[in-house]
Amino acid sequence: MELIGSTQMATYTRPKTSHFLPAISTTASSYRSHQPALTLNQNSNVPWRTNSYFRSGSAIPTVSALQRDNLDLVRAKTMFYPSNRTALSTRYMPEDWFKSNHSNYRESESSRNSAERLRRDTIRMIQDKDQLTRRTQDTTSKNIGERLNDISFWRSELNHEIDNMVTEISSLTDVKRRLERALAETEGPLQVSQECLFHREKRMSIDLVHDGVEKDLIKEVEVIKSCQERMRRHLDRAIAQLASNRAAQHELERDLSDKVTAQRIDDRCHHLRNTSDGIGYYRGIDRLDPSISLPDSWSKFTDDNILHSQSERAASHKLRDEIEILLNATSNEMWNQFNSVNVSFTNRISEMADTKNNLQTHLAKTLQEIFQTEMLIEALKKAIRDKENPLKVAQTRLEERTRRPNVELCRDNPHHRLVTEVREIEDTIHKLRERLMEAENTLQTLVKTKVALEHDLSIKANSLFLDQEKCMGIRKSFPSTPRLVGYT
Secondary structure, eight states: OOOTTSOOOOOOOOOOOOSSSOOHHHHHHHHHSOOOHHHHTSOTTSOOOOHHHHHHHOSSOOHHHHHHHHHHHHHHHHTTSGGGOOTTTTSOOHHHHHHHHHHHHHHHHHHHHHHHHHHHHHHHHHHHHHHHHHHHHHHHHHHHHHHHHHHHHHHHHHHHHHHHHHHHHHHHHHHHHHHHHHHHHTHHHHHHHHHHHHHHTTOOGGGOOOOHHHHHHHHHHHHHHHHHHHHHHHHHHHHHHHHHHHHHHHHHHHHHHHHHHHHHHHHHHHTOOTTOTTOOOOTTGGGOOOOOOOHHHHHHHHHHHHHHHHHHHHHHHHHHHHHHHHHHHHHHHHHHHHHHHHHHHHHHHHHHHHHHHHHHHHHHHHHHHHHHHHHHHHHHHHHHHHHHHHHHHHHHHHHHHTTOOGGGOOOOHHHHHHHHHHHHHHHHHHHHHHHHHHHHHHHHHHHHHHHHHHHHHHHHHHHHIIIIIIIHHHGGGOOOHHHHTTOO
C-alpha cells in the first residue's frame, strides 16, 4: 500500500533479453548443464559456436532468430563430416554480423536507460523512505513524550491524593485514640455508680427505699453504658474506615509505583536514538500485543482509584465529625447525669440529716418523759404506801369498835365516818394503783419508743454515713471534661 504524499514509484518491465549475450541466470545454469554427446567428439579445429547459448537465453524468438536456428540445424547435420566442411558452411554472413552489432547496441542502450531509471527511482525511494522513517520516528517520540506528560500528570494527582489520604489517616487515627481514651475513662464513673448502688444496698430496714437517689444512680449507669455502646460502635466504624483508607492508599501507591516504572521505561524509550547502545532486533515483537488496557481504560483506572480514595476520605472526614459530636454529647450526658445524682444525694443527705436531728430531738424528749414517768411511778408507789397506814388505822378502829359490848355496839356517826373513811382510802388506793399501772404502761411505751427512736437513729446514721461518706466520697473522683472527650 502506498503512503499518501509519497513519491510514486515507476513500474518496470523486464528488459528485453539479448539474442547474442545470455542472461546471468541462463549463463549460470549453462555452466551446470551438459552438452550432447556428439560435441565431445567434435574436432578441436571446429570454431566455438555460441548460437546454442544465445538460443537458450532467448525468451521470445524473432524472425531472424528462427532463420539462424534453421541455418544452425543444417550446419549441425553437416559439420560432423569432414567432407562437408567448406568455407561457406563455417562462416556467418556480413549482414548477420551487422545485425548482431546493432542488436547489441540497442539492447545495451535499453539496459542502460532502464538501469538509470531504476537508479534514479531507487535513490528517490531511499530518500522518501528515509524521510518517512524519520517522520515516523519523530511522531513516535512525540507520542511517547505526550505519554510521559500524561503519566506525569497522573503521578502528580496520585501524589497529591496520597498526601491527602496520609493526612486523613493520621487525623482519623488521632480521633480513634481519643475515642479509645474516652471509652476507657467511662469505666471509672461506671464503677463509681455501681459501687454507690452496692453501698446503698447496705441500708437497713425502712431506709432501704427506692428513692430518687437510687433512680438517678440506675439512670446514670444506663447513661454510661449507652455512651459506651455508642463509643464502641463508632470505634468499630473507625477501625473499619482506617482499614478502607489504608486499602485505598495501598491501591494509590501501587498505581503510583506502576506509573513510576512505566515512566522510567517510557523515558528510556523516549531518549533512545539510532546511535544509542542497547538497541537490537526483536523479531515478531510487532505481532505480539501484551496490552491489557486502552488509553481510556488506563486513565479511567487511575481516575477510579482517585475517586475511590476521595470517597473514602469524605467518609472518614464525616466519621471524624460524628466522633467529635459523639464525644461532646456523651461527655455532656454523663456530666449532666453526674450532677443530677449529686443533687439528689445532697437533697437526700440533707433530708436524712434533718430526720436524724428530729429523731435525736424526739429521743431526748422521750428520755425526759421516761424520767418524769419513772418519777411519777415512784410518786404513785409512795402515795400508795402512804395510804396504807391511814387505812390500817381506820380498819383497826372499826375492828376495835366491834368489840364494844351489847348496846354500845352502836352504828353511830364515828362508825359511819370510819366506814366512809375506809372506803375512801380503798378507793384512793385503787385509783392510785390504776394510775400506777397506766404509768407503768406509759413507761413501757416510752421505753419502746426510745428503743425505736434509737434504732431508727442508728439506721439514719448508717444511711447518712453511706450516702455522705461512702458514696459522695468516691464520687469526687469523676473525670473532667477533657478526659471524657479523650484529650488526656
